[in-house]
Amino acid sequence: MAERSTAAVDVADNSGDEPLTAKADAATTDGTAQAEDAEGASSKDAQSGQDGSDAVPASPDLHSGHKLAKRYRLEECVTRLDGFSSWRAVDEKLRRAVGVHLLTADHPRARSVLAAARSSALLGDPRFVQVLDAVEEGDLVYVVHEWLPDATELTALLAAGPLDAHDAYQLVSQISQAMAAAHREGLAHLRLTPGAVLRSSTGQYRIRGLAVNAALRGITADQPLRADTEAIGALLYAALTRRWPYESDAYGLSGLPKDLGLIPPDQVRAGVHRGLSELAMRALANDGATASRQEQPCTTPDELAKAVAAMPRILPPEPTFTAPPEYQRTTYQQGTYGRPSARPASATQPVIVPPPPLQSRTGKALKWAVSALLIAALGLGSWQLAETVLNREKDSGEPTPTQTTDNGGVDNKASEPSKPVTIVGAQDYDPLGDGSEKPGSTKNVYDGDTSSFWTTDGYYSADFGRLKEGVGVVLDLGKVQQVGNVEVSFLGGNTSVEL
Structure with a gap:
């Protein structure tokens, strides 16, 4: 189940609003249900102005156990939509799990998928899920990529609640730096959603589907830098508030109320870090305006990474103290020697009352001496308290001196008007x-x-x-x-x- 949850929405997370600068060339769906697939396809056709008359080739009809290049054995189909399918497979040569995207060679996007996969494979950045192979074999085109069974999707993390300030800071810092490096090599993601971000067991964030996910769907953008920057802002917004910064619900997150526009994260949920809230607003498209004070919007991942670096570093929360386990007795202490018996005393057993202690002459003398000292101390304290009270009453009874002017009048400063x-x-x-x-x-x-x-x-x-x-x-x-x-x-x- 852990492996399935890691890759099941590798390319199937198409719910929610697209960034304002990205558009789809063909109809796509989110792959979570057949009804949603059909609904998503029709809505995308309407948005992109297509009438759906061009039939998309069906996805390859393969089954579990099929081998590609006598090496990659298909295990489980996790996505099947829009003429392609995604599988969990096994690399029998290296004995490891891999992911495979499959589509027919005559698919209209087959060439662009191969080109995107080969370009992504040349990047070699460990912050991205690596493309291992991109092959055209007969009537099939397939892309092989890493499979990370120990990683957790951001979608699953947000299902448990919003991230704390330190985790959100690490998210936007690592993702913006990684995407800045990709854009310097001429690569864009264009499909940077919570399902495309994974957090490893060591706390490192990794991005999957660089260029490939968008090519599989036919997504393009006039401003790829702006599109990816806005997507990072949406991820940060969701991490801080557990809300999707658009009106429609997506990725298990509720959207924003309609007709209110883009609300800053620190006004959506109490306790949100103010600096991260302003950073999210600077990254998100907001009709040319931001909620931050006199701060310019971030239009590229590099600008966003520099803005994160300029912030004061957010430290992780203090570790919680765990009480040590109860002390366990060693072997030789397991007996009852030296410990009171757990059995109650018998009702017929007489209770022995110890005799009263003998009082000697020295004890009586000491008792009287202590009593005399206490009485003397009490009397001395009462006398000093009374003297202090009498002195205060005497001081308060003295008349207040007044100043007399040369003409014999009283100089009353309180009567002067205030200014x-x-x-x-x-x-x-x-x-x-x-x-x-x-x-x-x-x-x-x-x-x-x-x-x-x-x-x-x-x-x-x-x-x-x-x-x-x-x-x-x-x-x-x-x-x-x-x-x-x-x-x-x-x-x-x-x-x-x-x-």
């Missing part, structure tokens, strides 16, 4: 967040213009999305001054505020 305190500066205050809360508009709180104002960042709930207890503004009065009252004007409805 406005001049504000010389202001700074945003966000100690529980990322330390920044609209710093560019803090000057509006004291400029005297009622048409200008300062607002916080956008939050979709009254409790700041459960991210913090509040934000504010710190006013600079130039020096230490005594303030009698403060007048503040607010916009909108009721607002909770503290001074």
Whole structure:
């Protein structure tokens, strides 16, 4: 079962929205059910403007046990759709499991699949699942690739819940660097979905289907760099929120609410790392806008990798302490010697009461001495407490001196009218967040213009999305001054505020 789950959606994960910059040349489906296959094919035909009149050749009619090149024995068909099939097979020469994509030689995409597989095989980057062979043999074309039985798909990881900040950081860092290296060699993925990302037992992420998955489906892109960058942003978004950043559900993930647009991850789920949230928004296509402050969108995997490298490193969570197992006695301690008996005492057995201890003259004298010391200490403490209280009452009863002017009047400074305190500066205050809360508009709180104002960042709930207890503004009065009252004007409805 573990091997099947690793490769079953190698090329069959076609659910969900495509990146905005990618398009399909022919109808494809997700391979999870026949009904979904038909539905996906019709929808893709409608999107790509095809009428479906060109019949796609059927996938090769092979069975388990069939051998390719007298070497690769087919074991289990994991995908059969759109004129090709994918198999788990055994390389009998090297005695290892492999994956095989099969299609007929007269398939309209057979040549492009062979070219993509051979180009991918030349990359030789261990961060990608390697293509081992690409062969045209008679009326068959097949591609052989690695099979990783100990790896887990990102789809399965997200089914258990969102990733923590460190795992999401490692995901976007490793995937963006790998795709940047592939694009430098002229290779694009164009089908970078949760089913195409695997995490090994050592925590390393690997990408499968580079160029091949898109060629099998006939997917092309006018801007392959932008398409793969957006796909990485979607993976990071899903890892942070366990939501797919489009309106439709996909890969076992719920889509976003309709008519709300692209919501930042830290406003979808509480506790999301702010830096990773902004990074996902910079990578995703958002009609030319991002949710980050004055940060340019990332349009290539290389730009995204550099943005990740510029972030403060996110450390893994502290390991949880596991209590040691209960102490096990050694062999010679297994007996009952030196331990109380587990059997209850007999009811007829008399209970022996020990005699009271004998009191000597020395013990009686010591008892009286201790009692006398305690009484003396208590009396001394009571006397000191009373003296302190009397001194305080005496000090509070003295009259307050007043100053007399030369004319004989009393100088009462409290009667002078108060004056406005001049504000010389202001700074945003966000100690529980990322330390920044609209710093560019803090000057509006004291400029005297009622048409200008300062607002916080956008939050979709009254409790700041459960991210913090509040934000504010710190006013600079130039020096230490005594303030009698403060007048503040607010916009909108009721607002909770503290001074």
